[in-house]
Amino acid sequence: MRIGIIGTGTIASAVVRGIVADGHEFTVSERNADTAAALAAAFDNVTVASNQGVIDASDVVFLGMRGNVAPGVLKDLTFRADQRVVSLMVGLSLEEIADLVAPASADALMIPFTFIAHGGSPILAFPESALLDALFGHSNTVIAMPDAAAFNHYLAAQALLSPVLKEIQVASDWLGARTGDPAAAETFLRLLIGGGLTADPLDMPGVIARMIGELSTPSGYNARLREHMGEAGVYDALIAGLDRLERPDGS
Ligand SMILES: NC(=O)C1=CN([C@@H]2O[C@H](COP(=O)(O)OP(=O)(O)OC[C@H]3O[C@@H](n4cnc5c(N)ncnc54)[C@H](OP(=O)(O)O)[C@@H]3O)[C@@H](O)[C@H]2O)C=CC1
Ligand SMILES: O=C(O)[C@@H]1CCC=N1
Incomplete structure (x- = not known):
């Protein structure tokens, strides 16, 4: 398959790396220049273009740009009717993507995580997409949402990831400072948290x-x-924060 990337940033680069060995031809946008050049240098089947x-x-x-810049960028570009477009971006609905890329078809919204570069990522998809199943299903778990509302609820819930990572970092720093071996502290806590959840x-x-x-x-x-964490209000704050993510103005 000939796969293009507009917005060669953090997540798009991870997506490319995750499937670069699967026999596709990739053309990636020249922004970000360093990321695009690194992909082209690492893989014979990656080319950089406007x-x-x-x-x-x-x-x-x-589409791997940030959502706020996408409308201004896409309005000046010409798609073909035989093309399918997948948005990795937060902030634009499937209908908005469809309008911006017409006459191409907006196949799906897709939220992967950077470890898709190695496989094993959950991938939120809306709607169900045979294309995403075929491209990513062999080494990741594609979770198709029945409607846009469900997609948006999952989009909010995935934000738990970085607060959990922050807690692990705080505990790891605490442990490392006491033992004098920060690397061993981090390895232990990664294994502890990550190992049990998928066993x-x-x-x-x-x-x-x-x-x-x-x-x-x-x-x-x-x-x-x-x-102690409950008495400190951590779990109440988590629910309040998730609710807040779902309010349109973030208030
Ligand atoms: N990071 C993550 O884990 C995930 C992010 N997302 C979503 O994906 C989107 C991108 O996020 P992320 O990869 O983190 O962000 P990045 O900032 O790393 O990537 C955005 C990319 O868009 C490029 N860009 C900016 N303007 C243009 C343009 N005019 N034409 C082409 N490319 C352009 C930037 O280039 P330059 O550096 O030159 O400005 C950059 O490479 C966001 O909507 C985010 O919410 C979704 C899932 C996971
Ligand atoms: O949380 C976000 O805003 C996006 C989706 C996953 C990572 N970044």
Whole structure:
């Protein structure tokens, strides 16, 4: 397949790396220049072109710009009716993308995570897309949303990722400062948090509740820290923050 990227940034670069060995031809936009050059230097099947050059060379075009710049960029570009477009961007609906890329078809909105570069990423998709299943399903989990509202709820919920990472970083720094071995501290906490969550089959219900139950030794370290965090309002703040993400003005 001939795949184009407009907006060769953090997430688009990870997407390319994730499927670059699958026999496709990639044309990536010259912005970001360093990222585009790095991809072209690393892979024989990646070429750099102008935005219009990307479109002209591709069957499928991924949009990896930031949502706020996309309308101004896309209005000056010409798509073909035989093309399909996938948006990686937050902030523009499928209908808005469709208007901006006509006469090409807006195939799907797609939210991957940077570890798609290695596989194993959940990928939020709306609507269900045979194209995304074919391109990414072999090494990632494509989760298709039934409607735009569900997509937007999942989009808010995925924001949990970086606060969780921040907590791990704070605890890792705390541990490393005490032991004098920050690298070992980070390795331990990555294994601790990451290993358990996917150890059970993904279709098994109630895994998190069971794990919390298993970590509830009365007066144990886990029980005490969990209660402390609850008393400090962390879980209430999380719900309030998720609700806030869903309000149009973010208030
Ligand atoms: N980061 C992530 O993990 C994820 C991000 N997203 C979403 O994807 C979108 C991009 O995010 P991210 O990759 O982090 O952002 P980046 O800033 O890393 O990437 C945006 C890219 O767009 C390029 N760009 C800017 N203007 C133009 C233009 N006129 N023509 C072509 N390209 C242009 C930028 O180039 P330059 O550097 O030269 O300005 C940059 O390479 C956002 O909407 C984000 O919400 C979705 C899933 C995950
Ligand atoms: O959270 C965001 O705004 C986007 C989607 C995933 C990463 N960045």
